[in-house]
Amino acid sequence: MSIQPADALAIHPDNAIVWHDDRLYLLDQRILPGETRFIACGSAADTARAIKDMVVRGAPAIGITAAYGVVLGARARAGADPLSWRQALAADIEALAASRPTAVNLFWALERMRRLAETLDTAEPVPALLAEAQRIHREDIAANRAMGELGAALMQGPTDVITHCNAGALATGGYGTALGVVRSAHAAGKVRMVYADETRPWLQGSRLTAWELAQAGIPVTVQSDNAAASMMARGEIGWVIVGSDRIAANGDVCNKIGTYALAVLARHHGVGFMVAAPTSTIDMGVASGADIPIEARDPDEVLACGGKRIGPAGVMAHNPVFDVTPAALVDCIVTERGVIRRPDAEHIRALMAGT
Numbered sequence: 001m002s003i004q005p006a007d008a009l010a011i012h013p014d015n016a017i018v019w020h021d022d023r024l025y026l027l028d029q030r031i032l033p034g035e036t037r038f039i040a041c042g043s044a045a046d047t048a049r050a051i052k053d054m055v056v057r058g059a060p061a062i063g064i065t066a067a068y069g070v071v072l073g074a075r076a077r078a079g080a081d082p083l084s085w086r087q088a089l090a091a092d093i094e095a096l097a098a099s100r101p102t103a104v105n106l107f108w109a110l111e112r113m114r115r116l117a118e119t120l121d122t123a124e125p126v127p128a129l130l131a132e133a134q135r136i137h138r139e140d141i142a143a144n145r146a147m148g149e150l151g152a153a154l155m156q157g158p159t160d161v162i163t164h165c166n167a168g169a170l171a172t173g174g175y176g177t178a179l180g181v182v183r184s185a186h187a188a189g190k191v192r193m194v195y196a197d198e199t200r201p202w203l204q205g206s207r208l209t210a211w212e213l214a215q216a217g218i219p220v221t222v223q224s225d226n227a228a229a230s231m232m233a234r235g236e237i238g239w240v241i242v243g244s245d246r247i248a249a250n251g252d253v254c255n256k257i258g259t260y261a262l263a264v265l266a267r268h269h270g271v272g273f274m275v276a277a278p279t280s281t282i283d284m285g286v287a288s289g290a291d292i293p294i295e296a297r298d299p300d301e302v303l304a305c306g307g308k309r310i311g312p313a314g315v316m317a318h319n320p321v322f323d324v325t326p327a328a329l330v331d332c333i334v335t336e337r338g339v340i341r342r343p344d345a346e347h348i349r350a351l352m353a354g355t
């Protein structure tokens with residue numbers, strides 16, 4: 001079900017995931033910026049579908065959304081059977097986990113909810129699970145603010161920046177990871193211009209990043225993905241700043257397809273390459289980027305642009321939507337717990353010790 005903006009939910013990139021009146025509302029990212037409309041999710045199945053269909057996208061955002069999906073599942077399961085809701089809820093958690101494969105924040109948030117559900121010895125699990133989902137949401141915003149400060153402190157400025165995909169408020173609980181750094185750095189006078197790669201084929205850059213930055217009053221120029229090399233050659237780009245969907249234990253960074261190419265270009269041109277991601281994006285269970293499952297979406301996304309078919313009928317296309325940047329090409333990973341320069345297995349292990 002979709003509802004109109006007039007229905008009391010403020011339209012703002014920082015407000016894209018809203019728990020309101022016992023329901024989950026998601027700002028529909030498929031139609032932004034042309035249309036601003038929330039989708040209401042009333043069940044775990046609705047929530048899993050919204051993640052799969054990319055109503056909501058971005059690693060931390062889908063983790064937070066899935067956590068609220070567990071709350072919706074628990075409400076229905078406990079209502080149907082107060083004694084054995086926990087077993088039934090496991091099926092909802094499984095369905096939510098099957099919605100997208102690459103961003104580890106999804107599995108991290110579901111695991112946190114599952115662990116809590118296991119400890120709840122009650123016929124009314126919803127209050128505790130809702131409190132946990134809201135805690136995950138709040139913690140993500142706080143992490144983004146901390147990363148914003150830490151990332152901005154690394155920049156000399158004023159300089160131009162390239163970003164890829166959308167790692168902003170829309171992709172998170174609010175404020176953003178890479179765009180959180182940009183927001184903090186801009187507030188400190190360190191960002192002249194943000195070049196937002198359009199990010200074919202789903203256009204997260206030209207649709208979402210450009211919308212967010214314009215709303216925040218930060219100068220933004222959209223460029224085709226192919227323009228990055230010549231922009232860097234001009235010598236005015238100080239940093240490439242991106243988010244991540246999963247960081248392996250050796251520091252390899254998985255992010256939107258095209259990120260690896262940017263990292264190669266950045267190293268060639270002496271441009272800094274910064275990844276901003278909360279520790280919920282670090283997966284100590286995968287040794288290297290080679291072990292990260294890369295989602296392939298419908299090839300028709302590549303054969304079309306903005307919903308209009310452009311490729312001839314009958315041709316093939318391939319559409320892997322993430323790639324892996326080797327740790328050796330990453331200058332720094334900014335997390336809420338601190339900055340890792342020249343990431344490798346040892347630095348990542350030290351950062352994650354105690355989790």
Ligand code: MRU
Pocket residue numbers: 057058059060103164165166167168171172176177178204242243244245255256257321
């Ligand atoms: O396919 P998407 O739009 O979910 O991919 C999102 C990205 O690749 C983002 O750059 C990444 O999740 C970092 S977001 C904080």
